[in-house]
Amino acid sequence: MIRRELAVTEYPFLKHVKYFLMAIVKFTYALEKFFPGIKAIPATGNTLREILDEVEARYPKIQHYLLDDQGKLRNHVNIFIDGSMISDRAGLSDAFSPNSEIYIIQALSGG
């Protein structure tokens, strides 16, 4: 149960809870260069914005790497929820469930 281990690492009080559901946020390895040691984290937010706020709290300045000045997902950044690319890149209103896997990746590019 990697997810449970991650969640307990992040929130130690959860070790007393037998069953729970938390979304997990994973990151492309390309972000390692700017955020050394970045790793997947559990998140409790109800919207993608709330989730990204949790990510920002954990990795300060990261939102400006993912979102442009107006809060829109950058052109060459993608977010997948349970394997599907989100569709609302400006409003970040795509739905997910408490046990979703939210994967933040980059588009590939040339040299």
Place this chain on the structure above:
Amino acid sequence: MKPTMLLGTRKGFLAYHLKNGRWKVEKLSFEGEPVSIAYSDSRSGTWWAALDHGHWGVKLHRSKDRGKSWEEVAAPAYPEGEELKDGEKASTRYIWSIANGGNAHQSRLWVGTDPGGLFVSEDAGNSFELVRSLWDHPSRKQNWFGGGRDQPGIHSVVVDPRKEEHVFIGISCAGVFETEDAGKTWNVRNKGLRADFLPDPQSDIGHDPHILVAAPTDPDTLWQQNHCGIFRSIDGAKTWQDISEPEGPARFGFGIAVADDNPDQAWVCPANSDTTRTAIKGALCICRTDDGGKSWKILRNGLPQENCFDIVYRHALASSGDAVAFGSTTGNLFFSQDRGDSWQTINNYLPMVYSLQFAD
């Protein structure tokens, strides 16, 4: 001559240092990252790196120890709701110029961006604010447009050392704007320029200065390498005179440098017309004028004269005393210690060079 050269390149920030008569790389920072501007603030010695991450946006870093360590600061960002045009949201796409605000304003820093916003910091770069008066200028949405880039951009910020509230900026494409009150109000300064690509070449706004510089010893003498020629003003940009060679190579190009001890001496890097953007006839040359643009000398000694495609981007030509240096689009770095009469190659294997500055 200042003994350091800072290069912003497509693959990193390079600092060269002159030691025992040889240029050696002192420090490579941000390896692999596009650095649109590498800048040293002469007041404090702080180095600035403007990064253009393709995926992750524009970032700004500074170093107070000659690149040994870097600190990321919040890059200039457009306030929520700002628009390029009606319905199109604005976001910083590129940092295209950095200039310190002068000795009377030790903490002031100007940053010019694509898509056309000028930002100012009053706290040494800890935070930046959009210069609202220029962004809200009635001409912006109507008459500014991209030149070389998709959106208009501010590539030149020229601070008058005699009165540091007096600043000129160069916008591609809009032209030259001047403020005398540190950005509260603006004058358009394009009289005498020619925009051959517009229906009305004498239009007030819509010009394409590729770079704007002032003579350090006479700030009323301004020079610009423009898309449509080389222009000079001796009256503080109130009027501009075309000083291009009608048939010679000194006409189209991007960079221009003015001697720091002579307002009549300047260098340009000629390129083929805007259709090909290559070295003229496959041969690289620099042109220098010693008489305010009345005549130009072609300088080729030591530069490649065949099978050459190099051109020089707008921030990649600089001078310091008798020294002149430039970096090219194909990664060559050339240096002259006799004002361009002869050239030596410092490196043939660099990434594309975006900016070059002499520093202490």
